[in-house]
Amino acid sequence: MSLIDKLNEIVGSAFTACGLSAELGTVRVSDRPDLAQFQCNGAMAAAKQAKKNPRAVAEEVAAGLSGDPLFSKIEIAGPGFINLNITDEALAKHLMGIAIDDRCGVAPLAQGETVVLDYGGPNIAKAMHVGHLRASIIGDTLRRVLSFCGYKTLGDVHMGDWGTQIGMVISEMAMRHPEWPYFDPAFTGPYPEQSPFDMAELEAVYPAAAKVCKEDESRMEQARQATVELQNGRPGYRALWRHIVDVSIVSMKANFAALNVHFDLWKGEADVHDLIAPMADDLKAKGFAVIDDGALVVPVRNNDDSKEIPPLILYKRDGAVMYGTTDLATLVERMNLYKPSKIVYVVDQRQNLHFEQVFRAARLSGIAPADVELTFAGFGTMNGPDGKPFKTREGGILRLEDLIAMGRDKALARLDEAELAQDATPEERRAIAHMVGVAAIKFADLQNQRQVDYVFDLDRLTSFEGKTGPYILYQAVRIKSLLRKAGEGAAPSSLTLQDGDRKLALLMIELPEVLATVVRNYTPHVLCDYMYRLAQEFSSFYGNCHILSETDERLKRSRLQICRMALSQLELTTGLLGIDVPERM
Numbered sequence: 001m002s003l004i005d006k007l008n009e010i011v012g013s014a015f016t017a018c019g020l021s022a023e024l025g026t027v028r029v030s031d032r033p034d035l036a037q038f039q040c041n042g043a044m045a046a047a048k049q050a051k052k053n054p055r056a057v058a059e060e061v062a063a064g065l066s067g068d069p070l071f072s073k074i075e076i077a078g079p080g081f082i083n084l085n086i087t088d089e090a091l092a093k094h095l096m097g098i099a100i101d102d103r104c105g106v107a108p109l110a111q112g113e114t115v116v117l118d119y120g121g122p123n124i125a126k127a128m129h130v131g132h133l134r135a136s137i138i139g140d141t142l143r144r145v146l147s148f149c150g151y152k153t154l155g156d157v158h159m160g161d162w163g164t165q166i167g168m169v170i171s172e173m174a175m176r177h178p179e180w181p182y183f184d185p186a187f188t189g190p191y192p193e194q195s196p197f198d199m200a201e202l203e204a205v206y207p208a209a210a211k212v213c214k215e216d217e218s219r220m221e222q223a224r225q226a227t228v229e230l231q232n233g234r235p236g237y238r239a240l241w242r243h244i245v246d247v248s249i250v251s252m253k254a255n256f257a258a259l260n261v262h263f264d265l266w267k268g269e270a271d272v273h274d275l276i277a278p279m280a281d282d283l284k285a286k287g288f289a290v291i292d293d294g295a296l297v298v299p300v301r302n303n304d305d306s307k308e309i310p311p312l313i314l315y316k317r318d319g320a321v322m323y324g325t326t327d328l329a330t331l332v333e334r335m336n337l338y339k340p341s342k343i344v345y346v347v348d349q350r351q352n353l354h355f356e357q358v359f360r361a362a363r364l365s366g367i368a369p370a371d372v373e374l375t376f377a378g379f380g381t382m383n384g385p386d387g388k389p390f391k392t393r394e395g396g397i398l399r400l401e402d403l404i405a406m407g408r409d410k411a412l413a414r415l416d417e418a419e420l421a422q423d424a425t426p427e428e429r430r431a432i433a434h435m436v437g438v439a440a441i442k443f444a445d446l447q448n449q450r451q452v453d454y455v456f457d458l459d460r461l462t463s464f465e466g467k468t469g470p471y472i473l474y475q476a477v478r479i480k481s482l483l484r485k486a487g488e489g490a491a492p493s494s495l496t497l498q499d500g501d502r503k504l505a506l507l508m509i510e511l512p513e514v515l516a517t518v519v520r521n522y523t524p525h526v527l528c529d530y531m532y533r534l535a536q537e538f539s540s541f542y543g544n545c546h547i548l549s550e551t552d553e554r555l556k557r558s559r560l561q562i563c564r565m566a567l568s569q570l571e572l573t574t575g576l577l578g579i580d581v582p583e584r585m
């Protein structure tokens with residue numbers, strides 16, 4: 001049980017003893033650490049309900065608490081805030097419990113309920129670019145946090161592999177290589193196993209195809225035709241498509257590996273193709289889907305909508321399926337295969353309307369029953385210094401691997417500047433620079449509120465000072481080095497808490513509530529805030545308290561134990577962001 005939970009229970013029963021409801025006894029870490037460690041603001045609300053004076057209520061509750069040896073101070077402040085301090089013995093005892101727990105005192109929040117997380121979402125045949133950064137790392141962090149908190153998580157990459165862009169690539173390839181067997185309707189197979197192109201060629205085909213299709217309506221028509229034929233199962237197109245998928249996945253995997261982003265499922269829009277026709281028939285039979293101007297659509301508007309919500313299109317007039325069709329069918333599949341209690345979509349905020357349509361169609365039709373949580377966890381844009389979506393200096397879209405390389409190079413320069421990792425071999429230095437660079441990029445992104453756009457500033461985010469990934473790593477490495485110097489000392493039987501120790505100790509009890517908030521709201525930035533406070537608080541502790549030079553052996557052991565705990569928390573939380581910590585730097 002977290003310390004806050006314990007306090008909630010105690011203060012909650014004090015409220016109950018006064019004939020008030022236990023929820024009013026909610027305790028939190030004080031906003032005014034100069035006045036108290038914890039506070040409870042429930043007396044004000046209780047007074048309103050019971051039509052009493054809030055201070056009188058607070059005093060009654062406080063009187064009920066006064067016998068509890070847990071508290072060293074119980075005070076009423078202002079209109080009826082109950083301010084609480086606990087004894088050092090109680091705090092030390094709680095911390096010793098955390099110290100021996102490999103979960104740093106965080107109890108699971110769930111009992112293995114399944115959560116599907118949909119993130120990453122790269123499109124095949126295209127290079128991954130900066131736009132995929134946020135989708136990948138926010139989603140992967142949420143997966144790690146939910147999994148740590150007791151959910152059975154399934155991260156699905158949900159590739160864009162079934163839309164018109166594939167038709168464009170196929171028809172462009174048909175122009176360039178009419179001799180390939182994939183385009184010969186008389187060819188009976190088998191098709192070559194080896195792909196006739198690699199990723200570099202594929203990446204060059206797509207922009208060229210997109211350009212001609214934009215300029216030439218007849219080419220666009222060909223692309224649409226190819227899309228429909230692919231979807232309808234034309235063997236040569238399916239075989240070519242398979243190569244496009246396979247070649248793309250190799251390149252995606254390299255990007256995701258560099259970022260420590262993991263997926264359990266490598267599925268895409270195409271995987272649900274066979275579910276679409278039966279789904280559409282069923283929706284039509286039940287009256288949820290109707291023909292509208294030759295297309296089959298699910299009307300999803302409500303009478304009280306303040307803005308126009310267009311119907312979800314299942315089949316276009318030409319028979320092609322749309323983005324919404326595959327998303328709805330994917331919901332059918334996910335419900336069937338995994339029976340999740342939640343499905344979370346980590347996707348660009350600008351796709352808000354799309355998901356509103358899909359969710360409404362899913363609720364209306366019962367594809368997603370009411371007890372299954374569907375969350376659109378949208379994210380804002382990563383902008384350049386000009387406040388517009390981040391571009392290369394030449395104005396093009398920045399490839400994800402180039403961004404990662406930029407982070408690594410900058411990190412290398414920063415290490416030199418700070419005279420860090422100077423005695424490492426060149427190889428080690430490169431590995432450390434990669435870790436620092438990736439930590440810088442990921443932390444800079446994750447620390448922002450998810451929905452908000454932010455400006456990517458490589459100089460600032462690679463700094464070893466301030467709220468950055470490198471700063472967090474630096475503090476963790478500093479503890480590692482200190483503990484190496486201290487050697488294998490015996491763990492203390494209890495902790496000795498002086499002012500500097502106590503501040504760090506009080507912070508470290510907050511982790512369970514921090515993670516619960518991240519799980520509830522899908523907000524990695526709350527965890528980043530905590531990590532930054534922890535790193536800062538450790539830094540002050542390190543600056544203000546003697547550790548290795550402490551002559552009082554009991555105090556020294558206690559402080560080393562606090563260092564170990566701070567390191568465990570930093571390692572746990574960096575791990576939850578998928579950030580590696582170097583051994584030294």
Ligand code: ARG
Pocket residue numbers: 118119120121122123158159160327345347
């Ligand atoms: N491939 C899509 C895109 O690039 C993102 C996929 C998001 N997930 C989903 N289930 N629609 O915009």
